Amino acid sequence: MKIQLNRVVIIFLCIILGFFIAIQTKNVQEDYSFVSLRTIADLQNLIKKEKEELNNISELIVSGKNRLLEYETAVSGGGSIRDVLAKEHDQFKMISGFVDLKGPGIIVWLSDSDRELYEWEDPNNVIVHDLDVLIIVNDLKTAGAEAISINGQRIMSTTEIQCAGATITINNHTYGQPFIIRAIGDPDTLSAVIKSPESYAFLLKEVYGLGLEVSVYENIEISKFNNDISWEYLTPKEGE
């Protein structure tokens, strides 16, 4: 009886083994190529990205159609496209950063640490670096900040945040610590991204001991970008 049982189990296991060998061969035979799971994950990512872009473009088309409709109504109504154009002009002036803004949001104060250095500790550990400010601003953007300024300098797509000795240069203006970062957006989301225990700001405060304070406000004012922008190399391209 015992020997019978053993034999049955072995036969069973062999069947399973054979089954697997068959599947593997079938897999390999189909194409003689090995597609890794990572390739599939990459493909899925690319698909996700294309779908996202399709959505965006569709929205743009819808807004383009609407604007054309407004033009047509304005012209057929006997007027000119001037009012519609003026509205677009003001809208883009605001979006591009040339209008003072106000709204709910947060203010972050970032300053060097007060504490003493440990023995042999690198003094760099207790001062604010340009990368610190850069990452905090990036985190605020991730949390949906609609406008950001540092010590009154409006953050634009071309804004640089660079160390210059003991100071940081922003939009070609130089500032020393403390750095006051204002952001307009959903106050809860904004403060969460700074206060979260996984955030970079948390690391700066708790591990390095830098001064970091965050406050939520119902009404923050952020001033417009004050310099002039002129281009030497860039030209707009139509129809792309």
Add this chain to the structure above:
Amino acid sequence: MKDLRGKIAFGVLCAILGFIISLQFKTVRGNTGGLLSTQKAQQLALELKELRTEKTALMEELTEWEIRLKEYEISEADESFIIKNLNKDLERYQIISGYKTVGGPGIIITIDDPIQEYPRQSNESFIMYNYDLLLGIVNKLNGAGAEAISINDQRYTSATEIYYTSNSVLINSVPTIPPFTIKAVGNPESLEAALNIRFGIVQEMREMYNLQVSIKKENNIVIPRYNKTINFKYAKPSDTIS
């Protein structure tokens, strides 16, 4: 006694085998939805191709609408000085907010993970994990006078975030994966020099992180427009300051 020990060992081995088998099934099914790898890959590739065709078609449609809008604006501008100025300013603001495709001389930077001799152990990508390096490069380009920047064809705007999540880096909320291609319009020499200085960020990327970084100067770079419509939900114009 020996018999029993043998049987127990056998039983444990079977249990392990069964566990591994079910794990294998689960992984593959989880990733491919029950199909063989190659079939799934082909299916995805086909879907990707269709999406790309659809996107090209949509982009053409968008361009058509914009041409029609432009026709209106030009015809009206001929009649009015004010409208002409409004148009000019509007275009400036559109370029600054990233709503227009732009071109010019500049540089193209390609960043990829280090070359692996053995197949990668985990799915972690070095450059994605250290996404702050991407931030640093954009920052250096801005400091060196870049007039427009894009990362993997996503226009870098004043609100653009670079956010690392589990499988990809979100830029303008669009998932991207390495290799990362950063294009910048500006003075090609200045831009290249700023990145290549000794102990600068590119040197750090190459030596400390072993990333593959290549910088090429080009005379005619095209930087695409930002594709989303922006609507401020919290910010409103303020009449009080400056």
